[in-house]
Amino acid sequence: MQSEFLISTDNPNFIEKVESRLRQGESIVILLRYSSQGGNRDYFLVRSVDEFHRVLRKAHRRDAISVFFSQSFPVQGMISGELKDKIVGFLNKTIRDDDEEAILLIRLDTNQFMLGNDDMKVFFELSQVEEWCSKNIGVPVLVGILAFWENNSESMLTAYVRDSDGRIRRGAY
Numbered sequence: 336m337q338s339e340f341l342i343s344t345d346n347p348n349f350i351e352k353v354e355s356r357l358r359q360g361e362s363i364v365i366l367l368r369y370s371s372q373g374g375n376r377d378y379f380l381v382r383s384v385d386e387f388h389r390v391l392r393k394a395h396r397r398d399a400i401s402v403f404f405s406q407s408f409p410v411q412g413m414i415s416g417e418l419k420d421k422i423v424g425f426l427n428k429t430i431r432d433d434d435e436e437a438i439l440l441i442r443l444d445t446n447q448f449m450l451g452n453d454d455m456k457v458f459f460e461l462s463q464v465e466e467w468c469s470k471n472i473g474v475p476v477l478v479g480i481l482a483f484w485e486n487n488s489e490s491m492l493t494a495y496v497r498d499s500d501g502r503i504r505r506g507a508y
Contacts, residue, residue: 341503342487344391344400344494352492353402354384361405364441364450365390366483370397370506378450380441386448394496397506401483406490408441410478419468422478423461435480440467443475 342349356363365379367390381387394400405411410421422440429435437459445454458464483493498504 341505342494343503344394344496346494349492349494353387356404357381357384357387362443364403364477364481366401366481367394368399368508370508374508378455379448380445380450380454396496396498397504398496399493399506399508401491401493403479403481403491407481408477408479412475414468414471414474414476419464422464422468425478426458426461426464429480438478439481441477443477
């Protein structure tokens, strides 16, 4: 559950934290949830400050931008037998201990800025992980949950676009 303290997408601390991580060469994943659009959302793999600002420009009043830093992805690396075993272990733990239904895998070898179905895979079952990994040896990936509902932390930040009166409000997502 989000705390009641909301930050805006124009907050200098928010912008600096994201830009600093990008300048250090970190790839980040951004979830842009559009307010009052029936659950419409886009995912972005952001590798530069310019791409980050492209996402900010796409957002409108009350939209939510959740930024996931590398710590949000407990499993990372190139697909191999060993990494497949880590993904399977993460899926098992996530379903059992965290009461989640699935995990998300993001390919880092994409040249896409906006992530599509070929760049992101949702795994519900071990057999899905086994099959995908066997066909994608050597592909660099990030694997996690993208828990945008969690409180802001060192691994994830959510900020909101100010409303027309300048106030920060959540929208209907």
